[in-house]
Amino acid sequence: MNHSMDNFTFSYQELYQFTNTILLNLGCSVNDASIASKVLLSADLRGIDSHGVARLSGYVRLWQANRINANPNIQKIHETPSTATIDGDAGLGLVVAPYAMQVAIDKAKQVGTGWVAVQNSNHFGIAGFHAMMALEHDMIGIAMTNASALVAPTFSIEKMLGTNPIAVAIPSKEEPPFVADFATTTAANGKLEILQRKNGDAPLGWVQDKDGHATSDANALKKEGALLPLGSDREHGSHKGYALGSIVDIFSAVLSGASYGPWAPPFPAYIAMPENMPGKGLGHFFGAMRIDAFRPADDFKRNMDQWITRFRNAKPMHENQKVLIPGDPEREMETHRLQNGIPLVASVVADLEQVGKQFGVPLK
């Protein structure tokens, strides 16, 4: 660990080791602790800090509140040749999700595509990790999840949807793959949390106040405000972001038999579970499509290289700017952080040290 003013830098191995040991202490199996640590830290590597090791203490508190089962009996409860529904048995989403994605991949091997809905799970880390599992099989991978309600639909002041991310990973040949992974809101909640820590203003269009008015108050959510769907307001297409978030909610939670909309279970363990939950736990949805179920994989991947190259070379707005391909910033961040370490803010370090103390595991 190196530290400057308020920045502490850890190597990937240090954080992996710590996370893995904590999860083993919760009672996770060796395999489960390993895959969960890998999923969690992939967020830190890819620069999505809000979904990485910063959440470890949250998972621990859920476990302490008996909302997470460290030894889940993950089961297929329904299936057809191209589909399955899985009960995560309240396991770590970090474990349930890769299991479910693997089922989707196996189905795709058999009949061309595989589609898996998951109930009774919880927070699964970054969607992109799971979608990317398909790439090495020359498949397109899709992952989405519902989440606790922070987002108000267009024309509403009530929080009804989570930030409900969608990830789509598409293989290419020589070029790096296309990997889109985004919340269906204008801004991810993690970006808002960064502004909250800095006491910064949020751009108008990210959040609304309790009456539905535009506000730059990054703390609006704590004052009965809400995050806004992608598009920000009706005139700029927020009904599309609302529809997208709804589709993720329905595919992940209604199709699987999980708890949807405002009934999605909250991540913070101190928030009571909603009453009259219509389903079990959080829900996810995964898809895998074999490229050669549509056309020869090599032809497709050569075309993807051309697609990527053409878009990368699209005329930029400014000479010193370049047009990015979805996945570019995260991949560059991963290369950088594997080499230079993962910076954590002081509050996260303190939080992790606290978790370590509970189990007698030193952070360093």
Next chain:
Amino acid sequence: MNHSMDNFTFSYQELYQFTNTILLNLGCSVNDASIASKVLLSADLRGIDSHGVARLSGYVRLWQANRINANPNIQKIHETPSTATIDGDAGLGLVVAPYAMQVAIDKAKQVGTGWVAVQNSNHFGIAGFHAMMALEHDMIGIAMTNASALVAPTFSIEKMLGTNPIAVAIPSKEEPPFVADFATTTAANGKLEILQRKNGDAPLGWVQDKDGHATSDANALKKEGALLPLGSDREHGSHKGYALGSIVDIFSAVLSGASYGPWAPPFPAYIAMPENMPGKGLGHFFGAMRIDAFRPADDFKRNMDQWITRFRNAKPMHENQKVLIPGDPEREMETHRLQNGIPLVASVVADLEQVGKQFGVPLK
């Protein structure tokens, strides 16, 4: 036909009859002319005027330019149990798309889900029509298409993507179905065309000028400007809209072997076809997922009723406002227009009369 100042109103039957007769005159079979007329006019009924009968003359001009084949030999060129790739043989997208969606539905009957990529097609009307074909089978329907390039990726001033719509139709029990159908841009091009006719200003965030600056000039596209992806600018998530539009382009055109990105064939027949097209024609992508491939359809549909009711009753911003479910405005419009007729603007009426004259078919 009734007309006031600049508004001419036709019954559905009048416009259906006219469209059908024109398509028969192009040489379409009785079945093809009928389904194509139904698809085209579903846009007028649902209030998406830019995609309805207003486009009939455009299809006729494509046919005259030998870019549309009135008697296509639509063929499966590749398949697995859950997938197919279809060559539309340059047929009307209005005919090719329902054919392909039916293949997806048939596959879903067999193995739970069906996924169909289409090459060598052209404009398919509204995506929602095709997605909704799944509903009566207790399936979720998905439809998307690429389109000629009007949209600049984030940080770019070059038009690289079409408005690339996505439609998702989800069945319910007593409530009307959830039907999302939206362009992956901040505003549909049709809305801009309405402003152009009125010489109105576009809200900032819909289009950019040739240098990539925000502009309210509704005619910016004709001056080397571009439509903006959903999100409008980087700060408000335009990279997400760009990713969505890209996913539609890749699923529809790269996966099928159609022509993608800036090489997508243009709808206006007077625009030359792009050089070095990497694939055949325009591409579409369809999906059908049997609900009972995941859980009993009746359980799901009861939950959807609860989902819809709960969201409809989400606390509104203003007392006199209500929160809408995707599909509500279009369904209400359809009811209204079936009863009260379909209003067409004078320029569209003149255009249709011109088409009628070419074939000796009176509009009235």
